[in-house]
Amino acid sequence: MSAPAATAAVAPLHVAIIMDGNGRWATSRGAPRLAGHRRGGEAVRRVVEAAPRCGAGILTLYAFSADNWRRPKAEVLGLLGLFDEYLHDQMHACADRGVRLTLIGRRDRLPPSLRRRAEAAEAVTAGGRALHLRLAIDYSARDAIWLAADRMMRAGGGSRDEFASRLRSGCGEPADVPDVDLLIRTGGEQRLSDFLLWECAYAELWFTGVAWPDFTAAHLEQAIAAFSRRERRFGGLTRSAL
Numbered sequence: 600m601s602a603p604a605a606t607a608a609v610a611p612l613h614v615a616i617i618m619d620g621n622g623r624w625a626t627s628r629g630a631p632r633l634a635g636h637r638r639g640g641e642a643v644r645r646v647v648e649a650a651p652r653c654g655a656g657i658l659t660l661y662a663f664s665a666d667n668w669r670r671p672k673a674e675v676l677g678l679l680g681l682f683d684e685y686l687h688d689q690m691h692a693c694a695d696r697g698v699r700l701t702l703i704g705r706r707d708r709l710p711p712s713l714r715r716r717a718e719a720a721e722a723v724t725a726g727g728r729a730l731h732l733r734l735a736i737d738y739s740a741r742d743a744i745w746l747a748a749d750r751m752m753r754a755g756g757g758s759r760d761e762f763a764s765r766l767r768s769g770c771g772e773p774a775d776v777p778d779v780d781l782l783i784r785t786g787g788e789q790r791l792s793d794f795l796l797w798e799c800a801y802a803e804l805w806f807t808g809v810a811w812p813d814f815t816a817a818h819l820e821q822a823i824a825a826f827s828r829r830e831r832r833f834g835g836l837t838r839s840a841l
Contacts, residue, residue: 613659613781613798618639624639645814653819679713693720693732698724702734783822
């Protein structure tokens with residue numbers, strides 16, 4: 600798959616967000632870390648509501664990485680419970696707003712009740728066209744790339760386009776989901792943390808010190824406005840340099 604031509608980006612955008620800072624937000628207030636994750640769920644609702652009017656057609660949120668299993672058991676169980684609660688509470692609201700909800704990442708390690716809830720949410724929201732909300736749970740970009748490469752080798756090879764298709768389908772996604780246009784990370788850190796490494800090859804990056812529980816629609820608008828001012832060359836030259 601060759602790099603896209605050097606043209607101005609047009610809506611709808613694929614925006615990906617690393618939702619960082621929940622635990623530190625809570626700790627700084629003397630609250631348990633799970634309280635920060637719960638407040639982070641409120642930020643998810645704000646951003647999902649704002650994303651379509653800000654020009655996003657796809658919103659991919661990094662909710663739980665494959666490495667997050669290393670966290671204390673109580674925190675992991677609390678997070679999984681919050682995911683189940685979010686899907687239960689929001690699936691019909693998403694359907695009413697035209698939001699299609701899907702999960703990417705491994706499902707075999709999730710509790711059966713959460714898997715069933717995810718399948719129900721995907722079925723209820725399947726007709727959504729205003730926004731495609733993708734929740735990355737038990738997700739690792741390196742693992743996804745390795746599994747796609749392994750399948751490609753077992754199949755006897757293929758093109759880069761075929762590899763990209765296998766990569767996406769291995770995460771439970773349609774092969775035609777476009778690459779990320781804008782990657783946002785909250786919480787002050789500036790790294791990708793094994794998130795959508797292939798899909799972010801040409802993404803614009805926007806980092807903020809705002810912790811995820813404090814992230815608002817105005818912050819999303821600010822990030823997309825900054826994105827719109829950038830010139831995306833995809834390895835080429837600007838028109839003035841030709």
